[in-house]
Amino acid sequence: xxxxxxxxxxxxxxxxxxxxxxxxxPVAIVAKIxxxxxxLAQPPYRPVFAWTTDLDAWRAVLGxxxxxxxxxxxxxxxxxxxxxxxxxxxxxxxxxxxxxxYPLALALARAPxxxxxxxxxxxxxPFWTSLLIRTYAWxxxxxxxxxxNAALLHLGLVARPLAILDTDAAVLIxxxxxYLPFMVLPLYAVLVDRDDDLLDAARDLGASxxxxxxxxxxxxxxxxxxxxxxxxxxxxxxxxxIPDLLGGAGTPMLGRVVWSEFFAxxxxxxxxxxxxxxxxxxxxxxLLVRAVADRRPGRVA
Amino acid sequence: xxxxxxxxxxxxPEPGPLIRFEDVSLRYGPVAAVDRVSLAxxxxxxxxxxxxxxxxxxxxxxxxAGFEEPDGGxxxxxxxxxxxxxxxxxPLNMMFQSYALFPHLSVAENVAYGLRRLGxxxxxxxxxxxxxLRLVRLDQHGTRRPDALSGGQRQxAALARALARAPxxxxxxxxxxxxxxRLRSETGRELKALQEAVGTTFVMVTHDQEEAxxxxxxxxxxxxxxxxxxxxxRVLYERPASRFVAGFLGDVNLAExxxxxxxxxxxxxxxxxxxxxxxxxxxxxxxxxxxxCLAVRPERVRVLAPDAPRTENELAGIVAAATxxxxxxxxxxxxxxxxxxxxxxxAGAQPVAAxxxxxxxxxxEAIAVLPP
Numbered sequence: 001x002x003x004x005x006x007x008x009x010x011x012x013x014x015x016x017x018x019x020x021x022x023x024x025x026p027v028a029i030v031a032k033i034x035x036x037x038x039x040l041a042q043p044p045y046r047p048v049f050a051w052t053t054d055l056d057a058w059r060a061v062l063g064x065x066x067x068x069x070x071x072x073x074x075x076x077x078x079x080x081x082x083x084x085x086x087x088x089x090x091x092x093x094x095x096x097x098x099x100x101x102y103p104l105a106l107a108l109a110r111a112p113x114x115x116x117x118x119x120x121x122x123x124x125x126p127f128w129t130s131l132l133i134r135t136y137a138w139x140x141x142x143x144x145x146x147x148x149n150a151a152l153l154h155l156g157l158v159a160r161p162l163a164i165l166d167t168d169a170a171v172l173i174x175x176x177x178x179y180l181p182f183m184v185l186p187l188y189a190v191l192v193d194r195d196d197d198l199l200d201a202a203r204d205l206g207a208s209x210x211x212x213x214x215x216x217x218x219x220x221x222x223x224x225x226x227x228x229x230x231x232x233x234x235x236x237x238x239x240x241x242i243p244d245l246l247g248g249a250g251t252p253m254l255g256r257v258v259w260s261e262f263f264a265x266x267x268x269x270x271x272x273x274x275x276x277x278x279x280x281x282x283x284x285x286x287l288l289v290r291a292v293a294d295r296r297p298g299r300v301a
Numbered sequence: 302x303x304x305x306x307x308x309x310x311x312x313x314p315e316p317g318p319l320i321r322f323e324d325v326s327l328r329y330g331p332v333a334a335v336d337r338v339s340l341a342x343x344x345x346x347x348x349x350x351x352x353x354x355x356x357x358x359x360x361x362x363x364x365x366a367g368f369e370e371p372d373g374g375x376x377x378x379x380x381x382x383x384x385x386x387x388x389x390x391x392p393l394n395m396m397f398q399s400y401a402l403f404p405h406l407s408v409a410e411n412v413a414y415g416l417r418r419l420g421x422x423x424x425x426x427x428x429x430x431x432x433x434l435r436l437v438r439l440d441q442h443g444t445r446r447p448d449a450l451s452g453g454q455r456q457x458a459a460l461a462r463a464l465a466r467a468p469x470x471x472x473x474x475x476x477x478x479x480x481x482x483r484l485r486s487e488t489g490r491e492l493k494a495l496q497e498a499v500g501t502t503f504v505m506v507t508h509d510q511e512e513a514x515x516x517x518x519x520x521x522x523x524x525x526x527x528x529x530x531x532x533x534x535r536v537l538y539e540r541p542a543s544r545f546v547a548g549f550l551g552d553v554n555l556a557e558x559x560x561x562x563x564x565x566x567x568x569x570x571x572x573x574x575x576x577x578x579x580x581x582x583x584x585x586x587x588x589x590x591x592x593x594c595l596a597v598r599p600e601r602v603r604v605l606a607p608d609a610p611r612t613e614n615e616l617a618g619i620v621a622a623a624t625x626x627x628x629x630x631x632x633x634x635x636x637x638x639x640x641x642x643x644x645x646x647x648a649g650a651q652p653v654a655a656x657x658x659x660x661x662x663x664x665x666e667a668i669a670v671l672p673p
Contacts, residue, residue, distance in 0.1 A: 200368055201401035203388040205466070206418030211389075215414070219405045 027279070034272035035065040045268050069269035070277075079257065079274060083281070086254035089168070089243075090236040093175040094183075097232050098225060100176065101183030105224075108184070109191035120188065123181050135174055135245045142170050142246065166248035174242040179235070183228040190224030191217070226289045234282050254278055319344040319502055320365065320470060324374035327360050334360040336526035337374065342470075342519075347496050347503045349517035351510060351549070357526040358506045362472050365504065366395045379469065389418070393470040398478055400459035402447035408458045409434065409443035415466045433461040436495070453484050460492075464499065471496075473505040477512055489516055510550050514538070522546050538598075542586060544671055547596045554597045554642040560670055562589035567665050570595050573638035579614050579663065584670035592673045599631070599643040601667035604653055605660035612662040618642065623655040634659060 036045035047064035050057070073079045108119050126134060141147045142165040149161040164170050194217065202212035240255030247253070254274070261271035318341035327335040335357040342348045350358040363369045364376055367388035376383045383391060394415065402411050412433050416426045434440045437457035447455055456476065463471055476492065477485045493516050496503045507513050513520045514534040521531040522545075530542040534550075541547035544555065558572035560581075567580035572595060579595065587593040605612060618634035621641065632644040632653060644661065646653055653659060 195399070195401070197397045197399045197401035198403060200366075200388070201395070201397055201403070202414070203368070204366060204395045205415035205462070206389045207414075208387075208389055211418070216403060 027276075030272045030275055032065075033268050034069050034276050035067065036269045037064070037066065037068060038267050038269055043268070044266050069267075069273035072270050073273055073277065078252065082252045082254050082257040083278065085252060086237045086278075087281075089171065089175070089251075089253060090233045090239075093172055093179070093236050094229050094233045096172065096176050097179055097183040098229060101180055101187055101228060102221075102225070104180070105184045105187035105191055108188050109194070116192070120185075123184055127181070131178060132241060134178070135242055138170070138174050138177065138246060139165060142173065165246065168247065168251055170246040171243045171251055171253075174246045175236055175239065178242060179232045182231040182235075186227035186231065187221060187224040190221045194220075223293060226293065230286060230289055233285060237282060238278060318342055319346075319379060320504070321377040322361070322364075322374065323377065325361070325364065325371045325376060326373035327357070327364060327369055328372050333357075333526045335364070335371070338523075338526075338528045339374075340521055340528055340531065342502065342504060345500050345502055347493070347505070347516060347518045349505045349507060349513040349520045350523060351507055351513040351520050352523035353549070354508055356523040358508075358523045359474060361523075362395070362474055362504065362506050365470070366393065366472055367391045392468055393472060394463040394466055394468040395472040395474065396459050396463040396476055398475040400447075400455050400479070402455060402458055402462070404447055407444050407446060408439060408450065411447065411458060412443075412462045412465050415462065419466060429465060433465045436464070437461040452480055453488060456480060456488060460495070464501070468501065470502045470504055473503060475507055476505060478507070478509070485512070486515075492516060514550070522549060524549075539669070541596065541669055541671065544594055544596070547669065547671060552599050552643050554599060554602065554640075554644075556595045556636070556638060556640065557673060558593060558595060560584055560587045560589065560591055560593035568670070570668070570670060574616050574636055579668065580665040581668040581670050582666060586672055587670055594671045594673050596669045596671055597642075597663050597667055600629075600645040600647075601664065602642065602644045603662045603664070604632070604644060604646055604650070605662055606651055607660065609660065614663045614665060614668075616661045616663065618659050618661055620654060620656050620659050623653065632659070634661065 032049070033045055036047065038044060039046040047061040049061055052058070108116060108123070111119055139146070143149075144161040144163065144165070146165070148164070149158070152158045153161065164173075198216050198220075199212050202216045203209070207215060238255050238258075239253065240259055243251050243253040244256055244259070247256075258271050258274050258278075261267045261274065320340075320342040322338050322340040325335055325338050326333060338357075338361060350361060352358045360369060364371050365378075365383075367383065367386060367390075370384065378391070378393070402408075403414065406414065409430050412430045413426055416429055421429070430443070431440065434443050437460055439454060439457055439461065442450060442454060442458075447458065450458060456479070460476075473492075477489055480488055489512060492503075505513075505516065517534065519531060519533055520537055522529050522537065524545050530537060530546050532540075537546060538550050541550065541553075547553040547555075556570075556572045556574050558570045558574075558578075561569045561571065561578065562583055563569065568583045569578035570581045570593065571578040581595065584593065603612075605615065616636065618636050620632050621635050622633040624631045624633075627648070629645045629647050630653070632646060634642045634644055636642050642661075
């Protein structure tokens with residue numbers, strides 16, 4: 001047993017303060033805006049809370065809250081389509097990330113011990129440049145007269161430039177590129193921590209090298225795969241920059257719809273309601289992964 | 302019991318050995334982990350490789366399992382050269398020092414793992430898993446995960462998993478090392494009983510000489526990659542071939558000197574323990590007239606009463622310390638050559654003063670003459 005120390009309370013308090021200030025309070029503000037009415041004012045909604053001791057004023061503000069924004073979400077199929085399109089895009093991108101990231105993470109984890117830190121650092125190097133700039137770079141690569149098409153034409157692989165930019169394919173390329181480190185690093189963390197005896201034991205008990213991978217390495221790396229998938233799937237669902245820059249008009253992803261409600265339509269309540277619903281929907285996969293993890297209390301070794 | 306009994310080596314009329322290492326070497330860079338080892342292990346034998354860590358005993362075991370390929374020589378099982386046969390195609394199983402139980406599988410699933418690879422029908426597999434769990438008294442724990450088991454239970458689960466495929470040979474890498482002391486002797490006895498019950502050939506690796514002596518039919522002692530002596534525990538203890546073997550298997554008192562062979566009757570060792578040479582058995586490893594080393598076990602040295610008559614091979618010494626151990630008292634005696642000898646006086650013998658001069662006698666048959 002570890003002795004209890006006096007500082008224990010402060011240790012718990014710090015993350016609590018953090019959670020309240022930076023998670024709960026913003027969500028509460030968004031929730032409040034989603035229950036308001038759009039208005040031509042500054043801020044562009046009403047009613048607005050003001051600190052007062054007058055109970056009637058409070059009653060008036062609370063009485064002014066309504067569910068109109070949520071009704072709008074249900075009334076216009078645009079929002080449901082955008083939500084489903086985002087989830088589908090995130091699912092496909094996460095699948096591709098897993099397919100690409102797993103071998104990469106495995107190669108990193110199996111690399112000679114001395115070269116591993118350098119290789120992991122290389123995975124992180126893109127973060128030194130802003131995502132915005134890197135996404136613009138992809139425009140230069142993918143556009144009809146860009147680097148990719150120039151190379152394909154030069155090699156004689158295509159007769160005419162491929163239309164990649166402004167399609168879902170371009171969005172997928174950009175997403176997979178941007179999120180690869182988020183898939184690779186959690187997988188690397190579980191794969192590098194392997195127990196050679198377990199693989200030897202599998203071989204000894206009649207498993208081929210591939211069989212040992214499928215029955216030992218793969219199941220033991222599932223927590224890393226789940227963590228990587230969550231780290232990719234959730235932000236991709238709300239991703240704005242990449243679909244906006246690389247995608248066409250036919251890619252109404254959630255992030256773009258929220259952006260246009262906020263900035264183009266100045267309809268803050270609908271934008272807030274959309275954000276809130278998306279947040280609630282995305283708690284789903286987190287709970288799912290947690291439930292799976294609880295059912296399989298396999299130690300990661 | 303789902304095991305075929307195999308003939309014991311004594312009843313079989315000179316069968317070829319089950320396992321043969323023929324001049325096997327294994328190098329890691331310039332270092333020879335195993336250096337030209339030749340060894341034969343019989344069918345049904347409990348064989349133990351004993352040596353300090355880094356002596357190459359585990360490398361030898363891993364070459365048998367197929368995790369390493371020898372750089373020289375060959376490993377033969379059942380008359381078949383194992384070169385190039387991958388681990389999963391070798392008819393032997395290994396119990397790992399870490400147990401290497403799969404943490405994501407239950408105990409029963411761990412035991413079933415090797416049976417699945419054999420492609421046994423489900424019903425047969427279930428039955429066999431149940432039989433194995435009963436054999437190691439884990440039938441109540443089949444659904445548990447390995448990390449919910451105690452150390453002793455984990456050891457038995459690993460044993461059940463390794464035996465489930467009814468291997469020709471079971472390899473055990475330090476099978477008792479991870480257990481606490483009390484559990485170790487109990488589990489060791491169980492292991493020995495199990496080996497006798499199933500009749501499988503066991504090849505065990507350990508650094509613990511007591512464990513090796515208690516369990517094995519024969520022991521091979523390794524030092525720096527070489528197999529230095531093979532024999533039954535009794536032969537190794539009483540007739541060690543070198544100072545290393547003598548010192549590794551328990552305490553030993555040593556004295557340098559010169560060996561003089563005499564045909565018929567006792568030979569002699571001239572030492573600085575006393576002016577007259579000591580009578581000793583003829584040596585197999587030291588030529589007549591050569592420098593040699595005399596070795597005597599502490600429990601074979603007798604303490605004489607002060608008024609006892611003169612005895613053969615009598616020595617004089619001075620008691621420096623006496624430690625009461627319960628079943629015996631250990632004396633530290635300063636000998637004439639300046640070395641300290643350890644002498645075990647069994648409980649019930651005449652008490653000895655904890656300091657001062659003492660008369661000792663070494664029966665000639667208790668002496669081993671070794672190369673210097």
